Amino acid sequence: MQSDQYADYMRLAIQQASEAFEADEVPIGAVVVHHNKIIGRGYNQVERLKDATAHAEMIALSAAFNHIGDWRLEDCYLFSTVEPCTMCAGAAMLSRIKRIVFGASDPKFGACGSIFNVPTEKKLNHRIEVVSGILSDEISEMMKQFFKQIRMQKDRIN
Secondary structure, three states, X not given: OOHHHHHHHHHHHHHHHHHXXXXXXXXXXXXXXXXXXXXXXXXXXXXXXXXXXXXXXXHHHHHHHHHHOOOOOOXXXXXXXXXXXXXXXXXXXXXXXXXXXXXEOOOOOOOEOOOOEHHHOOOOOOOOEEXXXXXXXXXXXXXXXXXXXXXXXXXHHO
């Protein structure tokens, strides 16, 4: 995959994030790409499913496992609108993802360089290439709008 394609796939992850936004979920979306074909999609569904593991990346990875018919995603790319957390980065490691491409950094939970750097941890037996900052301004704006909306809703209740 060429790096000039990253923005196109990130836009598809942003579409997933928009679905989360519309469902009052934190607007994070993810897609898994194998040989320039999307084989997994997901958006945050933590509130809807009452499941702390229902992150966009986890849902997209599960869809990719089902599509491939294996737990190994060796030639796949994981695109996520926001830097994956330790759980999602760990799942990407276990599935042997080739590259993680994300948009906005996450200074509170990020595990691909912000707080931890799971994909390049030398103590683990697999490394994942990481590319960050793809369409980060657009993604950051969506996140700001979401949390502004949540604050406004809470203010109206109180």
